[in-house]
Amino acid sequence: MSQDAHAPGIASGRLTAEEYAANFADLHPPLSDHEALVAADRCYFCHDAPCMGACPTTIDIPLFIRQIATHTPEAAARTILTQNILGGMCARVCPVETLCEEACVRMSAEDDPVEIGRLQRFATDRLMAAGPQPFERAAPTGKRIAVVGAGPAGLSCAHRLAMYGHEVTLYDARPKPGGLNEYGIASYKAVDGFAAREVEWLLDIGGITLELGKALGKDLSLDALTEEYDAVFLGLGLTDTNKLGISGEDLEGVVDAVDWIAGLRQAEDPATVPVGRNVVVIGGGMTAIDAAVQAKLLGAESVTLAYRRRREDMPASRFEQDLAASKGVCLLFNATPAEIRGGGAVAEIEFTRTGTDARFTLTADQVMKAIGQKLGDTLGLETDGRKIAVNGTGRTSREGVWAGGDCASGGEDLTVTAVAEGRDAAEDIHATLMGEG
């Protein structure tokens, strides 16, 4: 601990360099060759494997694990990437405990699944280290497609379209591509600039022109895009955050968790990122967990994650809850925020016990709001009330416009779901443009 470890208020440099390095190291270190072979040996090569059904991108998991077991991890990676071009990132960030690994028959057998996520990382790391992305472009089609949003959905869509020989312009409002891979997820899940490396590797397929700093509604309009391009894919993500709607929300020290995480992700050195001494995170999803854990890892003395409902209602998986607890985050359930108080800057936050009149107060010099994100401008498209309405292949209410990822209806707000939706929309766009749709 550094001398400033217990400094009051919001401060940076609470820890030593060694502590920061240890705290922000890989959450799941990569498997060694030997570990990968041992892990791969546990796969039963199930028929119509449940893990495969549980994967939003339907990766042929038994096949890729068998390819690892037979010393061809590069072939395994191709199996993965054919279904999910962001297989490297998904291997790191997927909540496998609620997806493929939860479905693994070894859960029934001995409550200990095959380590599918780490094996996927082993294979994709191997292939990415060996060279460029392995897909070739088809002959040029002359078709031009605008993909708006260079997050998982947009990248997946753009890559698949480029593969088919289309010309893609990939727009993003931010200065870097990657979307939540770059700005959102927890640092310890994608160390060493993996998000940026993966995007660079993916774009190497060619045929994709990156246009950064271009926001729809500001620098671009949907009308102009539909005019100029043969098709438009919207992978905008959720750009607005929900408000608590309680007194004190505007006090200094009350932040949106997504913005705070983005700042941390973009920081060169975590020692420069300020964090409160007593932090309260409001919410129950992955963003809340990521914010709480990283606040603790930055040296906050106490971090409380307050969720308004019961533990079993919490969207974040038990694995994530346990991860937070293991890092020293205090999980508080059935706590509804009532009022944030302070003189200028936040000093405390009062809760009610959900559904009762009972009240209690926590000391807080930083409050992070992680109570969900929402769509910004609906762009005149039909919505399901919350998100852009799409059919099974991502078609919106407007002809020539597809959407996928967090901005589109259906699916969970997961990287892997976004990849699947981007890919499937690309397939439909391709079929439509080539007269098969």
Place this chain on the structure above:
Amino acid sequence: MADLTTDFLGIKSPNPFWLASAPPTDKEYNVRRAYEAGWGGVVWKTLGEAGPPVVNVSGPRYGAIHGPDRRLLGLNNIELITDRPLEVNLEEIARVKADYPDRALVVSLMVPYDEKAWQEILARVEETNADGVELNFGCPHGMAERGMGSAVGQVPEYVEQITRWVKKHYQRPCIVKLTPNITNILAPARAAKNGGADAVSLINTINSITSVDLDNMAPEPTIDGMGTHGGYCGPAVKPIAMNMVAEIARSPDTAGLPISGIGGVTTWRDAAEFMALGAGNVQVCTAAMTYGFKVVQEMISGLSQWMDEKGHKSTADFVGAAVPKVTDWQNLNLDYVTKAEIDQDLCIKCGRCFAACEDTSHQAIAMSEDRTFTVKDEECVACNLCVNVCPVEGCITMRELKPGEVDPRTGMTIPEDKRTWLQHPNNPGADPLACIVRGQ
């Protein structure tokens, strides 16, 4: 506690677990460690003629087949007989035997096809006070090129002749070790018996190439870019060995000839199975080479526990007990019908039974939307493949249909009596025995 003491040809040992003639028994140091670990007996690694010893390769001697998690399932070797001087081996044998009088010590021998050569070495062995000799007519590599090992074992006349010479020049028990690299194991077994052998031991290793180095395009183990066939052993060869043991045990003209069972014995159960098929004891090599001498402790405790559970007082109680149940295919009851049954509580829903049955067998397993797997009795021929591929022990079992029950597949009512091929109406042959040769 069951008594594991074994009397094999009058050679007493505290248990039926002997180490086979092989690298683990090449010298005094190893053999002393083996006895200390609890092995009942040892067959000393094969001695050759006096004079300059054979020379082994100094590149890799072994190749292997692995199962999941690199479990060693099969091992092949291109090592020759002992490459240490005869004098050294004989001195060590005498010393060890003197120090461990309660353990079996048999000496394996391999010298050229010449009575004098055999006479000379037998005299030397006799001086060591070893309990007996085992004639190595089995090694399929290296020594066979020099007219010994399997080159002898594959010619029954040679087997018989050398056995006669040995019985003529040596007073203690003579075990003839047989090679499996032969069409019918009964021929050399009969020859050994006719030559006066006190017992046969089998199997020696199986000729094999375990793998090919695809970078160098050479078989493994590779010696300076080249490879040769070697002798295969380990768990993978056990089924082959047990069939050969059983054939000798049940053939009228060889029945009763004592057998030392060898081939992939890895656990107490393997040993019990060999012994049930007629082996008076077993010899082990690969298990020791894989796990060290300590494995014998599990073999001793396991066999002992099982014998207690079954009420066997001594190993003689069950040696050969399964032999009467080994028969020809034509004697099997064709009206015996079983059906696979899947225990839904044990099933982990991997679907391997379904894939195996649907793709490669009789489409007798149904798969529901929620991955419940059930047997279609009207299709199930009871092949047992689902049982074999299921990863959960005891999850799929075979239920026997009782007399009076109807087999939904054939519509046949299970009769009280049995009907073999010999009684079956589809059998066109008046004398079906004529074309059937035992052991093939």
